[in-house]
Amino acid sequence: MSSLDSSPAPAIPQSERLRITEIFLSLQGESRSVGWPTVFVRLTGCPLRCGYCDTEYAFTGGEWMSLEAVLAQVASHGVHHVTVTGGEPLAQRACLGLLTRLCDAGYEVSLETSGALDVAAVDPRVVKVMDLKTPASGEAGRNRYENLGYLSLNDQVKFVICDWADYEWAKQTVATHDLTARCEVLFSPSYGQLAPRDLADWIVADRLPVRFQLQLHKILWGEEQGR
Numbered sequence: 001m002s003s004l005d006s007s008p009a010p011a012i013p014q015s016e017r018l019r020i021t022e023i024f025l026s027l028q029g030e031s032r033s034v035g036w037p038t039v040f041v042r043l044t045g046c047p048l049r050c051g052y053c054d055t056e057y058a059f060t061g062g063e064w065m066s067l068e069a070v071l072a073q074v075a076s077h078g079v080h081h082v083t084v085t086g087g088e089p090l091a092q093r094a095c096l097g098l099l100t101r102l103c104d105a106g107y108e109v110s111l112e113t114s115g116a117l118d119v120a121a122v123d124p125r126v127v128k129v130m131d132l133k134t135p136a137s138g139e140a141g142r143n144r145y146e147n148l149g150y151l152s153l154n155d156q157v158k159f160v161i162c163d164w165a166d167y168e169w170a171k172q173t174v175a176t177h178d179l180t181a182r183c184e185v186l187f188s189p190s191y192g193q194l195a196p197r198d199l200a201d202w203i204v205a206d207r208l209p210v211r212f213q214l215q216l217h218k219i220l221w222g223e224e225q226g227r
């Protein structure tokens with residue numbers, strides 16, 4: 001991605017450096033780890049362009065950091081949970097090394113990924129929170145269904161639902177791939193696009209074995225960056 005090449009890289013091997021948009025402490029707002037104080041490591045760059053994206057500021061810019069510097073900054077926050085996110089973190093190869101180093105250091109590590117890139121080499125100790133992009137996202141064609149073979153019951157697949165048609169598509173996709181037997185399945189309303197109550201009512205009416213979730217950080221802090 002050319003955006004990552006916009007400033008000179010330091011003299012650190014490519015496998016040991018990452019382009020970072022921000023590292024910050026907040027509460028985990030999504031997934032099974034919701035509510036835990038968590039350090040977020042947001043990597044710069046994403047090859048997708050979802051219509052509802054709320055992190056467009058991470059598409060470009062950022063700063064090169066060595067893995068050592070990232071680990072030191074994470075440690076400075078003094079919490080046990082770390083989420084590596086983006087953008088699309090797996091778009092940078094050194095992300096895999098960072099995930100392993102974080103696990104080795106004893107953190108509970110999760111990875112938020114779009115589902116468009118290969119997750120096969122992600123350290124198995126990492127909880128993968130993987131999107132399957134719906135039609136209304138505009139990026140459903142990027143879903144890499146081979147990734148489903150690398151998910152375990154410790155992992156989660158997340159659908160961000162924009163409308164009724166998305167809901168029907170997600171429901172069908174869960175059934176087609178027997179997703180609830182592979183991992184936990186999360187349905188979340190697209191912020192500002194679908195009334196949370198509508199999605200909740202649909203799930204209850206259908207008795208779907210999926211977990212409804214709201215983005216806790218947006219309820220608490222709106223769309224403030226670094227939260």
Ligand code: SF4
Pocket residue numbers: 046047048049050052053054055056086087088114
């Ligand atoms: S994958 Fe995530 S970061 Fe990339 S465009 Fe979609 S919502 Fe935004």
